[in-house]
Amino acid sequence: MELYQLRTFVAVAQQGHLTQAAELLHLSQPAVTAQIKALEEELGTPLFERYPGGVQLTEAGKTLLPDAEQMLGLSRGMLHRAKALADQPKGKVRIGTIGVPARLKIGPWLACLRSRYPLLTVQTAHHISGHVLNEVRKKTLDGGFYLGRNPYQNVNSLPLAEIRFCVALPANRQELVDADWRELGRTPWLGLSQFTSLSGITQEVWRMQNIAPRRVGEFDEEAVLVELVKAGVGVALLAERTAQRFAADGSIALWRNGETVDSAPLQFIYSADREEDPLIAMLRETLVEVWQLPQD
Numbered sequence: 001m002e003l004y005q006l007r008t009f010v011a012v013a014q015q016g017h018l019t020q021a022a023e024l025l026h027l028s029q030p031a032v033t034a035q036i037k038a039l040e041e042e043l044g045t046p047l048f049e050r051y052p053g054g055v056q057l058t059e060a061g062k063t064l065l066p067d068a069e070q071m072l073g074l075s076r077g078m079l080h081r082a083k084a085l086a087d088q089p090k091g092k093v094r095i096g097t098i099g100v101p102a103r104l105k106i107g108p109w110l111a112c113l114r115s116r117y118p119l120l121t122v123q124t125a126h127h128i129s130g131h132v133l134n135e136v137r138k139k140t141l142d143g144g145f146y147l148g149r150n151p152y153q154n155v156n157s158l159p160l161a162e163i164r165f166c167v168a169l170p171a172n173r174q175e176l177v178d179a180d181w182r183e184l185g186r187t188p189w190l191g192l193s194q195f196t197s198l199s200g201i202t203q204e205v206w207r208m209q210n211i212a213p214r215r216v217g218e219f220d221e222e223a224v225l226v227e228l229v230k231a232g233v234g235v236a237l238l239a240e241r242t243a244q245r246f247a248a249d250g251s252i253a254l255w256r257n258g259e260t261v262d263s264a265p266l267q268f269i270y271s272a273d274r275e276e277d278p279l280i281a282m283l284r285e286t287l288v289e290v291w292q293l294p295q296d
Contacts (some may be wrong), residue, residue, distance in 0.1 A: 001042050003075055006068045008035040009047060013065050017054040090119035093279060096132035096144025097124050099222050100242065103163075103266070104145050109290045117282060128220045130195030136269050143270040143283055148197035150267060156275055157267040158284055160291050164240045164263045165201060167255035168225075168247075170232040177253055184255070185211030188234040193220035197264060202237050205262050226252070237261065 011021040012032065022032045040047050047061035057065065097104060110122055125141065132144035137155060150157045167184065169176050176187060185206075192199035206212060216234040219225055225236045230251045240260065246252045268287055274280045288295060 001039060003072065005035050005039040006072055008032055009039055009061075009068050010065065010072060012036060012048065012055060013057055013061065016056060089117050089278065089282065091279075092121045092123055093143075093283070094123045094125065094141045095283075096135055096141045097126045098129050098132060098145050098147060099239075103239070103241070105290050109286060112286045112290050113282070116286060120282075128193060128195050129197040133269065136271060139271055142274075142279065143268060146197070146267050146269045148200060148264050150269060154272045155269050156272045157269045158287060158293075159265050159267050160287065160293070161266045162263050163266050164260045165198075165205075165237045166240050166243050166258045166260060168229045168236050168238040168243045169253040169255055170229055170235075171251060171253050172232055173235075174253060176235070177255060177257075179255070181209040181211055184235065185209070185213050187213060188216045189213040190225055190228055190234040190236040191215030191218040193218055196220050198222070198237060201262055201264050205237065 008021065008025060008027075011024050012018060015021040015024060018029050018032050018036075022029045025032065036047065043060075043064070045060040046058050047064065048055040049058055097106060101107070106124070113120060113122065125135075127135070127144075129145075129147045132141065133146055133150075133152070133155065135141040136144050136146075137152065145160075146157065147163060173187070176184065179187075189202070192202060213235075217228075219228070222238065222242060225238060226242065226246060228234060229236050229238070230246065235255075240258060243252065243254055244258055247254045247258065268283070270280050270283070287293070
């Protein structure tokens with residue numbers, strides 16, 4: 001059956017007359033009659049009884065009329081929603097992520113973005129901070145998360161939070177919990193890829209404390225650092241919340257009970273020449289909401 005047949009069925013039922021229904025539908029009476037006949041044949045039952053003054057519903061017609069009205073209502077609702085979607089922004093947005101997804105509030109943010117803009121397709125790419133920064137500058141990413149201070153004028157940023165860092169120790173090195181920096185400097189530290197923000201933060205801490213530890217390997221994932229500290233391979237800077245979580249179960253120890261040794265801003269970055277881009281505005285707007293940031 002077709003929607004136009006259901007529409008004719010409902011109109012005839014409401015008007016009680018073929019001619020009046022035809023006028024309402026801007027059809028000829030023979031066309032209305034033909035549509036009702038075709039619908040009755042498909043349903044296998046008469047819908048109307050004809051009499052000189054018009055038509056009236058059969059018992060089958062009375063039973064089926066609410067179904068027809070519901071189907072027409074659903075089709076109107078679908079049409080209205082489709083018209084609303086036609087005005088919605090659409091396309092693919094490419095986002096660079098770093099570190100621990102929960103720290104970025106990536107789940108709540110993308111859920112908010114999808115709820116607000118259902119026709120947007122989000123594609124994430126997990127990298128280290130330096131790579132995300134370079135890809136945003138090259139515009140192969142629309143935006144991304146970056147830990148550290150943004151060194152480029154052609155990249156704009158939305159500050160999200162300040163991440164604090166502490167020194168994580170192997171659980172079997174309890175003698176270092178109250179050590180001074182000189183003693184920490186004689187202890188092997190986990191080396192970091194130069195493209196990670198944590199590398200610059202760690203080196204700044206070493207410079208400020210005038211130490212030059214022996215580096216063990218070169219790593220670019222916080223999760224790897226945690227596992228290596230747990231295995232006793234070396235010492236490392238970790239984000240406080242991460243470090244405290246593993247210290248709570250005794251798998252690592254914290255220098256001076258997790259004292260903050262440095263901090264760095266977590267930011268959402270995007271190309272400066274896209275400041276007025278509606279897509280970037282949507283990303284910023286939903287980030288401000290999810291992160292509960294002060295609004296301008």
